[in-house]
Amino acid sequence: MNFDKIVKTAKKEYKSLYKSENPLILIGSATCGRSAGAALVKSVIQDELEKNNANAEIIEVGCIGLCYAEPIITIFKQGKPGIFYGNVTKKTAKEIIRSYIVEDDPLPEYALGTIGEGKIEGIPLFFDTEVLKPQVRRILRNCGIIDPKNINHYIANDGYSGFMDAIEMAPEEVIEKIKESGLRGRGGAGFPTWMKWQFCRDSGGETRYLICNADEGDPGAFMNRSLLESDPHSVLEGILIAGYVIGAKKAYIYCRAEYPLALDHLKHAIKQMREYGFLGENICGSGFNFDIEIKEGAGAFVCGEETALIASVEGKRGTPRTRPPFPTTSGLFGKPTVINNVETLASVALIMQKNPDKFAEFGTDSSKGTKTFSLVGEIERPGLIEVPLGTTLREVIFDIGGGIPGGKKFKAVQIGGPSGGCLPENFLDTPIDYDSMTMAGAIMGSGGLVIMDESTCMVEVSRYFLEFSQRESCGKCVPCRLGAKQMLDVLTDITEGKGKPEDVQLLKDLSEGIKMGSLCGLGQNTPNPVLTTLKYFENEYNAHINDDFCPALACKEFIAYRILTEECNGCRLCFKSCPVDAISGEKKQPHVIDQEKCIKCGTCIELCSGKYDAMECIPKIEMDEGK
Amino acid sequence: MEDKLNEILSSYGGEKSELIPILQDIQSNYGYLPEDIIIELSNFLKMPESEIYGVATFYSQFRFTPVGKKHIMVCTGTACHVQGAPQIVAGIERHLGIKEGEVTIDLEYSLESVGCLGCCALAPCAMVNDEVESHISLKNIKRLFKRKKIKKK
Ligand SMILES: Cc1cc2nc3c(=O)[nH]c(=O)nc-3n(C[C@H](O)[C@H](O)[C@H](O)COP(=O)(O)O)c2cc1C
Ligand code: SF4
Ligand code: SF4
Ligand code: FES
Numbered sequence: 001m002n003f004d005k006i007v008k009t010a011k012k013e014y015k016s017l018y019k020s021e022n023p024l025i026l027i028g029s030a031t032c033g034r035s036a037g038a039a040l041v042k043s044v045i046q047d048e049l050e051k052n053n054a055n056a057e058i059i060e061v062g063c064i065g066l067c068y069a070e071p072i073i074t075i076f077k078q079g080k081p082g083i084f085y086g087n088v089t090k091k092t093a094k095e096i097i098r099s100y101i102v103e104d105d106p107l108p109e110y111a112l113g114t115i116g117e118g119k120i121e122g123i124p125l126f127f128d129t130e131v132l133k134p135q136v137r138r139i140l141r142n143c144g145i146i147d148p149k150n151i152n153h154y155i156a157n158d159g160y161s162g163f164m165d166a167i168e169m170a171p172e173e174v175i176e177k178i179k180e181s182g183l184r185g186r187g188g189a190g191f192p193t194w195m196k197w198q199f200c201r202d203s204g205g206e207t208r209y210l211i212c213n214a215d216e217g218d219p220g221a222f223m224n225r226s227l228l229e230s231d232p233h234s235v236l237e238g239i240l241i242a243g244y245v246i247g248a249k250k251a252y253i254y255c256r257a258e259y260p261l262a263l264d265h266l267k268h269a270i271k272q273m274r275e276y277g278f279l280g281e282n283i284c285g286s287g288f289n290f291d292i293e294i295k296e297g298a299g300a301f302v303c304g305e306e307t308a309l310i311a312s313v314e315g316k317r318g319t320p321r322t323r324p325p326f327p328t329t330s331g332l333f334g335k336p337t338v339i340n341n342v343e344t345l346a347s348v349a350l351i352m353q354k355n356p357d358k359f360a361e362f363g364t365d366s367s368k369g370t371k372t373f374s375l376v377g378e379i380e381r382p383g384l385i386e387v388p389l390g391t392t393l394r395e396v397i398f399d400i401g402g403g404i405p406g407g408k409k410f411k412a413v414q415i416g417g418p419s420g421g422c423l424p425e426n427f428l429d430t431p432i433d434y435d436s437m438t439m440a441g442a443i444m445g446s447g448g449l450v451i452m453d454e455s456t457c458m459v460e461v462s463r464y465f466l467e468f469s470q471r472e473s474c475g476k477c478v479p480c481r482l483g484a485k486q487m488l489d490v491l492t493d494i495t496e497g498k499g500k501p502e503d504v505q506l507l508k509d510l511s512e513g514i515k516m517g518s519l520c521g522l523g524q525n526t527p528n529p530v531l532t533t534l535k536y537f538e539n540e541y542n543a544h545i546n547d548d549f550c551p552a553l554a555c556k557e558f559i560a561y562r563i564l565t566e567e568c569n570g571c572r573l574c575f576k577s578c579p580v581d582a583i584s585g586e587k588k589q590p591h592v593i594d595q596e597k598c599i600k601c602g603t604c605i606e607l608c609s610g611k612y613d614a615m616e617c618i619p620k621i622e623m624d625e626g627k
Numbered sequence: 628m629e630d631k632l633n634e635i636l637s638s639y640g641g642e643k644s645e646l647i648p649i650l651q652d653i654q655s656n657y658g659y660l661p662e663d664i665i666i667e668l669s670n671f672l673k674m675p676e677s678e679i680y681g682v683a684t685f686y687s688q689f690r691f692t693p694v695g696k697k698h699i700m701v702c703t704g705t706a707c708h709v710q711g712a713p714q715i716v717a718g719i720e721r722h723l724g725i726k727e728g729e730v731t732i733d734l735e736y737s738l739e740s741v742g743c744l745g746c747c748a749l750a751p752c753a754m755v756n757d758e759v760e761s762h763i764s765l766k767n768i769k770r771l772f773k774r775k776k777i778k779k780k
Binding site: 032298301316319607 | 650681682707721746757758761
């Protein structure tokens with residue numbers, strides 16, 4: 001098929017959506033949208049349209065990033081800008097359809113913003129809102145806007161033009177462009193992408209492979225999931241380009257099985273590519289032969305590490321091996337192999353579609369471009385964002401994320417997943433880029449930002465990460481296997497009130513040993529969360545060890561729940577819900593908790609909070625003194 | 628039983644590198660990896676059973692016992708952890724009367740804790756079969772996982 005013709009048809013199809021007399025309704029249906037009830041909203045909308053004899057085109061799109069406002073719908077009416085509506089419920093969906101589609105009243109009170117030309121009274125411009133203004137949407141440009149299951153939507157928005165240009169060039173020229181852009185790998189280590197490709201080309205041989213690392217094992221990170229669900233072709237185009245450049249005939253996408261929707265969209269997109277002639281023999285008449293195969297991960301975090309990933313694709317246990325030889329010399333089935341992250345590959349497609357300077361116009365000297373981050377945890381507006389590298393943590397957390405909910409105080413941001421660290425308040429003005437993060441003792445990692453407020457105990461969080469890393473250790477290296485277990489035991493002791501003053505030094509010593517003696521990044525980074533919390537929150541360790549006190553009131557051993565006699569009206573909510581019958585009291589009389597029986601499950605306080613607020617959590621030492 | 632296995636295997640060439648996808652196929656068809664099927668598979672791939680188990684036990688996805696009709700996977704990723712996943716796991720355990728890794732005696736529910744489900748912005752989350760449930764709280768556990776009264780053992 002001729003590419004120009006494809007583009008023409010695709011553009012026509014895409015434009016006709018917006019030119020049609022029938023309104024167009026987009027429903028955010030990525031995993032986040034679905035779990036918030038997108039399917040229900042869709043069926044309500046369909047019913048309501050039918051009831052009112054109204055026609056509209058409905059398209060399921062991906063996630064625009066405002067996960068906190070899901071389900072989100074966007075309505076385009078002929079000649080008007082599109083309107084985003086957030087937190088759509090059964091009730092508001094009906095109202096919006098009746099009011100805007102049927103009667104032409106846009107209900108500004110439900111709208112998040114407008115997109116496209118024109119303005120609607122009472123509704124802000126979507127990209128001018130607090131959340132979006134500081135953001136620069138490059139990688140996410142199509143997310144939540146196009147139909148991820150329709151290749152024409154991607155093509156109509158410049159899709160595959162980067163690849164078409166690339167195959168007109170010599171691979172070296174493409175490498176030069178990627179070099180000019182300054183792109184560094186988005187999977188964690190930040191290695192220059194062009195250099196990895198060059199190494200692979202230089203290692204000779206006939207057969208080479210490309211692997212797209214879509215394992216995204218970092219808990220708290222979902223940038224890759226969202227991109228694959230919302231705009232799979234942008235990653236696939238990057239894979240084509242990279243495959244062409246390194247001289248591969250075959251690429252594998254290693255995607256985790258916990259992402260069923262991403263897998264589904266990928267499979268669908270690959271089928272379309274084949275139909276359009278972007279895969280197979282002699283692609284677009286260029287002489288380039290290429291195919292893509294999906295491999296589902298099977299639930300092992302360590303398989304995100306390059307050599308372990310290769311072992312896994314080969315059908316073996318996913319254990320890392322020593323490097324060198326690096327995969328670019330001897331990788332999959334012993335052949336030179338490039339492994340790139342999902343976002344890296346999407347950036348490649350973007351660089352080739354626009355040009356290197358356009359990519360590099362944002363970012364810092366050593367960290368170019370924009371980067372997506374998942375902003376989660378104790379934050380007002382959790383979701384997926386994209387900002388220029390070099391944006392400060394404060395801008396991200398407070399301007400975009402809206403700060404900490406419930407009037408609580410910010411305590412730390414966990415960045416870089418289990419390999420990263422926890423940074424306290426005085427790092428809020430640190431720019432997020434590869435070097436600044438490393439200097440602060442964390443790492444940029446793949447871009448997961450977990451925000452913690454004063455109710456999170458830093459010792460407990462460290463224990464959590466150690467539990468994660470020791471469970472995920474492949475077991476090959478003794479320091480990683482046993483050292484992490486010992487660190488976990490020490491941390492567990494501290495959170496359970498059995499900590500000893502010498503434990504802090506022991507943790508430091510163990511950290512050093514594990515860092516030095518481990519083969520792969522998992523082991524080498526295992527101590528990081530502990531080291532940063534020891535550095536920035538040593539007082540919390542000491543409080544647990546010396547004062548039997550958990551400053552965050554999080555560790556069960558150090559807290560107690562108490563019913564405030566003056567506030568309690570004897571509603572019985574807590575009484576009925578307590579799993580161990582620790583609560584007693586007469587109807588309409590203040591209740592009491594039997595501290596001996598209470599397992600501190602938290603059910604009663606969750607039920608009472610916000611309703612009567614007759615319950616409080618206090619340090620156990622205070623309770624003991626009070627007795 | 629045999630037919631189903633043959634159907635699965637017919638789409639593979641018998642290469643060792645296909646082991647993991649085959650195991651995944653078997654698990655999605657049978658719900659777990661039955662012992663007799665592994666024996667058959669060992670003939671097909673000309674690979675000792677021990678090697679197959681060596682691989683299968685390495686990956687947390689694979690199970691060797693059947694799961695309930697509704698398989699609940701509670702996310703214990705960082706965002707969910709910070710927002711109360713441990714209490715949620717304990718709450719579901721109490722509600723269903725099973726421990727993590729077990730199945731209810733009526734085979735209705737099974738419970739497992741897993742790494743991040745990628746829905747962290749709506750934490751805490753759990754996946755029930757293929758659907759993600761978000762914003763789980765101690766309050767809505769009962770409503771989410773309704774169950775018939777079953778006699779305690
Ligand atoms: C334990 C461990 C887990 C990793 N997990 C991932 C992952 O889930 N996704 C990813 O892209 N990179 C992961 N990495 C980094 C990759 O090994 C590799 O550096 C990256 O995929 C290279 O791609 P890039 O150059 O495009 O960043 C992990 C590394 C380690 C040590
Ligand atoms: S450091 Fe840990 S995970 Fe990495 S190879 Fe060694 S034992 Fe395995
Ligand atoms: S915390 Fe749990 S065990 Fe303790 S009194 Fe409340 S409901 Fe009962
Ligand atoms: S941490 Fe639970 S879904 Fe990501």
